[in-house]
Amino acid sequence: MQVIGLMSGTSIDGIDAALVTIQGKNLDLNVHLHGFSTYSYPRQLRQQLLDVCAGSPLSMAAFAQLDDAIAHAFADAAQQLQAEYGGSADLIGSHGQTVFHRPPSGSHLGYSLQLGRGDLIAHLTHLPTVSNFRVHDIAYGGQGAPLVSRVDLSLLGHPEKSRCIQNIGGISNVTFLPPLGQIDDHGSGVIGWDTGPGNVLIDLAVNHFSQGEKTYDRDGEWAATGEICQPLVEKWLNHPFFQEPPPKSTGRELFSPDFLRACLGDAQAYDLSAADCLATLTDFTARAIARNYQQFLDVPPDQVLLCGGGAHNTYLRQRLIHHLAPIPVLTTTEMGVPVDAKEAIAFAVLAYWHHHHCPGNLPSVTGAKAAIPLGQAWG
Template sequence: MQRIIGLMSGTSVDGIDAVLVDISGTERDLAVDLIAFETYAYRPALRQQILAVCAGSPLSVEALATLDNAIAQAFAEAAIAIQAEQSLKADLIGSHGQTVFHRPPQAGQLGYSLQLGRGEVIARATGTKTASNFRAADIAVGGQGAPLVPKIDLCLLSHPTQWRCVQNLGGIGNVAVLPPLDSEPELGQGVRGWDTGPSNVLLDLAVSRFTQGQQTYDAGGQWAARGAICQPLVERWLHQPFFQQSPPKSTGRELFGPAYLQACLEDARAYQLGQADVLATLTELTAASIVQSYRQSLEAMPDRVLLCGGGSRNTYLRERIQVLLGDAIPVTTTDDAGVNADAKEAIAFAVLAHWRVLGIPGNLPSATGAAQSVLLGDIHTPWTASG
């Protein structure tokens, strides 16, 4: 058994999710015991700098290096804090870092994905072996570098007889499609995964804009629930090329960011939509894009959908997904399957670190499009100035 910290911050850039877990087993016998989960907010100035870079703000190499170290230090502080709060010491840290740029493979060229928060800085600051930079190895063999979670979902959330979709609702949405374990002779056979499109990112940007930064998200979807959905707009937006692509596919703020929101707001003016109507319509885009991607890419719809990530707490979004899927497909959260829905993504990077030190490949080519399974992550061993 290993005691591991998992660290990650997603495209919402709302803070660093940290878990402290005990992990035993390898793949089919993988077991994760969640000891603690916390979200540590970025300092406001650091968060604004990250958001500016994600939005394409130019940055000198020197400034990039400074930002890289500042993010790493924030991640290290989160790791130190969660251990101190539990009076426990971890054996290993798995850090996803902070994605600031993601470009999928295109025209025969490898993709590119940049996560800031250097693992060697985290290892030095915490005195703990650290695995980081998990996407690079998958990209190097032709993969999207995303989503990386389907293999973990397979090991922790599969059902003996049900087809399940595990739908993450972070800034960007992604799905893992899990076949019944009883029908899977080989681990990973039949598993698929892809990014479904925007989840919280456009909603959060809109709320921040409507409130001049006083609010950063629509708690529970209460604001959106007061609005009216503009269906013609949803149907128009669903014709965006990303939604028509076949998996494997991935995306990020480079596509679904401030410029995309601005275009949506300009479209909405023709329908004289109020702010609540805009939020309701953007919420419907998220729900409809998820359901459309299932119908386009799956031979049959799943028996159950399990939601996770921050958007799983958005009651209105969850209701809209349920309505569009129909009552025959229950929509619940991974909480109901024994995995904390808020902590699941951070847990995933703890598991990936566990697999990395054991020499177990972490990607699924059927989800990322990679040419082969590979070890994910770079290992950094702590050292001291005195040697």
Template structure:
């Protein structure tokens, strides 16, 4: 038991995150009670606030490796913090105010530690917590990944420990599959017999990242994503291509592992499009094939690295709204129900934002937030830097 034995009053927290798709800031305003096994989270309000178009373009350029000056980096850092602070304030309108903000910020660079050479990974999330605390007058916890990375972990995925306490089941093994720009999984065995030590988690590979980039490319920027997978659903996947792509090193690498747009980004898509030329695929076929890669990489991950297939898969993140992708996952896992976390009482749209609210809450209570079996860190650590409000 962690050093938080006293009864804890309900705490109102805002969780903020913008994922690798860079499509906007997910804000979840929640009331939290309990600690770990008795953790309860009530979603008061959830909303997504799009980035201003010019700021989104700057972020995507930085993610793609465009060179900028330190002065420009500082400006982007401040601009992201400003829109995150606005999101935190807007989500509270009409409600009793929060006393804490947990802000993941915007990842612009992520380099996992290299296997076997003892090096540390590196990660950079913009949108500094000190400025969010200053602008909102609310204590803010930010920079969650660095403590795990500092002791040799990947700093990702960070959500599995929260999933363990919100979504575990006494008899059922579950995979909680987040599909944002990148896909990540938390495997939760039945809640008994050292179940937490038996949990696993890792980044499965591309989620929506290649799909969104392909839609933008195929429509010359007119569309940003394929709503519900409707366009991909009119195409036919090219299975030889999917098999070729699944031979990529990342998919064979054993967990713990993490990835990002640095691998599954513009350059990767260009290679995929080049590979597809020989098959003379239509735009719909290309989207169907990239969707199949996301689905097949998730299932390949389960079959290769899990002790057994789960009894149930629960989807969350933007990709959980892609009905064609969900259908393909179900087809590849015929004996396993594929649902969303909505169906077990946790918002699929805002689960990641909820998780960072919980991680901030745990940080204040002195409860570790990482799961070493998921991040590869040698031990549990407190996650996040606390920036007190001076109001």
């Protein structure tokens, strides 16, 4: 079956689209990537999304218009991808664009909202579309995140080595995979959670210091010219989120423009330059990941495999290597799953599993009461 996976993460930097052929059942899958592209949001639409994620109010009419606009952008990406790579898909799996995420608390279910209507994507592309992947996990008491851990197990599990699959998007999340021989059919032993900020604070700071001329720190070049302020890193790591045990999830609601403003306010006492602030925020991101491993893993992994946009940030990767030493830090590309395409591939797989009535979540990761198929089908 040929499936298109569509994904836009918390960095809101565009729509990742992957065209794959998937064969097999349950965890025993063969996935072949035919083509991958990232399609930028129109500038005005991206800014509107950033504003909404930062708390800007919308009327219901404007909300509906935004939902439709994102669906059109996702449908266009699916059609362009097929035209570019000559494919003819049977199914679309669309994550949509997260604009709000609230983890569960006590007896209260969580809430997660992804815009980009699956019914409209199905209507525009004339292809069956699976969307709204998070809601069923949340309905079963789960976090609704991270959702790709079962895909990580299927595609990146190793017979003998334990691995941390570390995604660094706007928000960072990890899946810990024991050796395959130690994992049963229900994924027992696999754990995962959101580790905290990925690129989000760095990107916001770059935009701030460049007065809107830049949206990210390419290869970490700007941060690499600065000096890290370790007292600030230690202070920021005292935030309660980092002390919470898994399962846990977060988003731009916490690691927000307000969070960055507080960080920059803290930095004033140390007379830091823009480069110093970026170096400190980058090290904070790396330290947060390493601290999560130290606090919540019984044993360190044999390997760490990076994916997501942050895997391209050379300085961030250097800081991770430093803080995780002597654990080897590699990329999923080196294991056959391209760094940039991995999340889009994952939602193609989740749609495939939904089509075959196969569970998509791992309760040991999300905290849900059961393993269930994820998503709603349209068309």
